Amino acid sequence: xxHHASHRASLLACFGVLAVAIVLSLPMAAGASPATAGxxxxxxxxxxxxxxxxxxxxxxxxxxxxxxxPATYTPVVRDSQYYGLPGxxxxxxxxxxxxxxFAGPGLEGSFFKYLTxxxxxGGFRCEPSAAQA
Numbered sequence: 001x002x003h004h005a006s007h008r009a010s011l012l013a014c015f016g017v018l019a020v021a022i023v024l025s026l027p028m029a030a031g032a033s034p035a036t037a038g039x040x041x042x043x044x045x046x047x048x049x050x051x052x053x054x055x056x057x058x059x060x061x062x063x064x065x066x067x068x069x070p071a072t073y074t075p076v077v078r079d080s081q082y083y084g085l086p087g088x089x090x091x092x093x094x095x096x097x098x099x100x101x102f103a104g105p106g107l108e109g110s111f112f113k114y115l116t117x118x119x120x121x122g123g124f125r126c127e128p129s130a131a132q133a
Contacts, residue, residue, distance in 0.1 A: 039089070039091065040074075040091055040092065040093040041091035041092070042091060042092050042093070043092075043093045043094075043095070044092075044093075044094050044095070045094075045095045045096070045097055046094050046095070046096050046097070047096075047097050047099065048069075048096050048097065048098050048099070049099050049101060050065075050098060050099070050100045050101070051101045051102075051103060052100070052101070052102045052103065053103040053107065053108055053111050053112075054103075054108055054111075054112070055102065056102075057102050060100070060102075062100055065100075066098055069096070069098060070096060071095065071096060072093060072094060072095050072096065073093075073094045073096070074089065074090075074092065074093050074094075075090050075092050075094075076088060076089055076090060077090060
């Protein structure tokens with residue numbers, strides 16, 4: 001009897017998930033279109049911290065670096081790109097704000113001391129893969 005009850009509970013759970021999936025797909029079935037290029041359902045600004053350890057300030061051109069980094073990112077559904085079609089806009093848009101920090105001598109010393117402690121002696125070797133050879 002307990003076996004039938006657990007089987008019944010599993011079936012009810014499956015039907016519940018199926019019902020939720022059907023309800024969530026109704027707007028698309030009713031003719032609602034997916035997000036278009038300017039139609040973003042969710043926008044978010046993402047703060048990005050760049051921390052330079054071991055670099056003097058004058059070595060980094062902050063303005064040039066900011067210009068080279070992306071200001072925004074709009075993800076697309078990529079499976080269609082696999083077939084040579086444009087990706088569909090997902091309705092998301094992320095903006096980035098960048099903050100640059102240069103580590104002081106205390107953090108630099110601690111960081112490089114830690115790297116020395118966990119590293120192994122010897123030179124770094126990177127053998128090319130068969131595809132690269």
